[in-house]
Amino acid sequence: xxxxxxxxxxxxxxxxxxxxxxxxxxxxxxxxxxxxxxxxxxxxxxxxxxxxxxxxxxxxxxxxxxxxxxxxxxxxxxxxxxxxxxxxxxxxxxxxxxxxxxxxxxxxxxxxxxxxxxxxxxxxxxxxxxxxxxxxxxxxxxxxxxxxxxxxxxxxxxxxxxxxxxxxx
Amino acid sequence: xxxxxxxxxxxxxxxxxxxxxxxxxxxxxxxxxxxxxxxxxxxxxxxxxxxxxxxxxxxxxxxxxxxxxxxxxxxxxxxxxxxxxxxxxxxxxxxxxxxx
Numbered sequence: 001x002x003x004x005x006x007x008x009x010x011x012x013x014x015x016x017x018x019x020x021x022x023x024x025x026x027x028x029x030x031x032x033x034x035x036x037x038x039x040x041x042x043x044x045x046x047x048x049x050x051x052x053x054x055x056x057x058x059x060x061x062x063x064x065x066x067x068x069x070x071x072x073x074x075x076x077x078x079x080x081x082x083x084x085x086x087x088x089x090x091x092x093x094x095x096x097x098x099x100x101x102x103x104x105x106x107x108x109x110x111x112x113x114x115x116x117x118x119x120x121x122x123x124x125x126x127x128x129x130x131x132x133x134x135x136x137x138x139x140x141x142x143x144x145x146x147x148x149x150x151x152x153x154x155x156x157x158x159x160x161x162x163x164x165x166x167x168x169x
Numbered sequence: 170x171x172x173x174x175x176x177x178x179x180x181x182x183x184x185x186x187x188x189x190x191x192x193x194x195x196x197x198x199x200x201x202x203x204x205x206x207x208x209x210x211x212x213x214x215x216x217x218x219x220x221x222x223x224x225x226x227x228x229x230x231x232x233x234x235x236x237x238x239x240x241x242x243x244x245x246x247x248x249x250x251x252x253x254x255x256x257x258x259x260x261x262x263x264x265x266x267x268x269x
Contacts, residue, residue: 004170011171015179022183022206026190031198038202045209052176052220054228057212057235064235069205069242076246077198080253088260091193098192102185109181116174121223131225139229146236153240160247163254 010051017044029090031077035070042066056128176217183210195260197249201242208238 021041028034046061092098135143187206194200212231219227249259258264 007171011175011179015175015182018179019182019186022186022190025202025206026186026194026199031196034199034202038205041206042209045213048213049216052216054216054219054231057216057228057231060232060235061212064239065205069239072242072246073198073202076250079250080198080259082259088195090195090199092195092262095193098189101192102189105188106181106185109184110178113174113177113181116177118173118221122170123220123223123225126225131228134225135229135232142233146233150236150240153243157243157247160244161250 014044014048014051018048031082032074035073035077038073039066039070042070053123053125056131173217173221176221177214180210180214180217183207183213195262197252197259197261198246200261201245201249204245205238205242208234 018041021037021044024037025034025041028037042061042065046058046066049055049058049061184207187203187210190203190206191200194203212234215227215231215234217227219225219231252258252264256264256266
């Protein structure tokens with residue numbers, strides 16, 4: 001098979017898998033099933049990153065999302081231990097409006113991206129050291145600001161989630 | 170090489186599904202998961218632009234976006250946990266304290 005055909009087959013697989021998994025994340029009944037579908041979605045996204053020559057981002061995606069964020073979700077689900085969500089309806093009453101808004105946004109996005117063309121060269125084969133040099137030279141200030149944002153998120157998360165002392169009534 | 174707009178259409182499909190899920194679901198945790206879907210859609214389009222235009226800037230922005238998404242998940246889950254602990258609400262239409 002020609003390389004272009006193989007690439008197209010892989011892209012069709014990614015498209016079908018990512019679309020199906022994101023629909024399942026939205027539509028599954030139990031919250032832990034949503035979390036498992038989100039896990040598979042994130043791993044497929046990491047594969048798309050590898051396919052687009054971003055192997056460092058694939059590793060970061062798996063470490064941060066699958067190892068950090070998804071573990072946080074699973075712990076929150078286990079702490080809350082919700083049972084009564086199975087009795088209630090899972091969508092809001094006027095979900096047709098939501099579908100209409102989503103369809104309108106999708107049509108607008110397709111209208112904007114349908115004549116996107118490639119300018120310049122493809123990305124050559126690079127290893128992660130180029131990304132590191134760019135990150136620590138030109139993008140140094142945003143990198144430092146991001147570290148402050150993460151620190152504040154850490155402190156704020158602990159402050160919000162900790163048990164408050166009983167109020168005197 | 171497949172064209173660039175295939176990846177952009179994939180990204181817009183995932184973003185639209187995430188937006189619809191954010192609007193129509195009632196559970197707070199599932200709404201946060203739909204936010205993660207939208208973050209990932211945007212990341213896919215960043216990396217696709219980076220690959221097809223021969224510049225590493227898209228990958229750097231994806232790194233920043235992943236960091237912001239991680240802090241957003243931590244803060245959002247802490248707020249959901251505080252809501253559950255104080256007024257035992259897990260659905261959006263049960264949070265009616267500000268309505269008066």
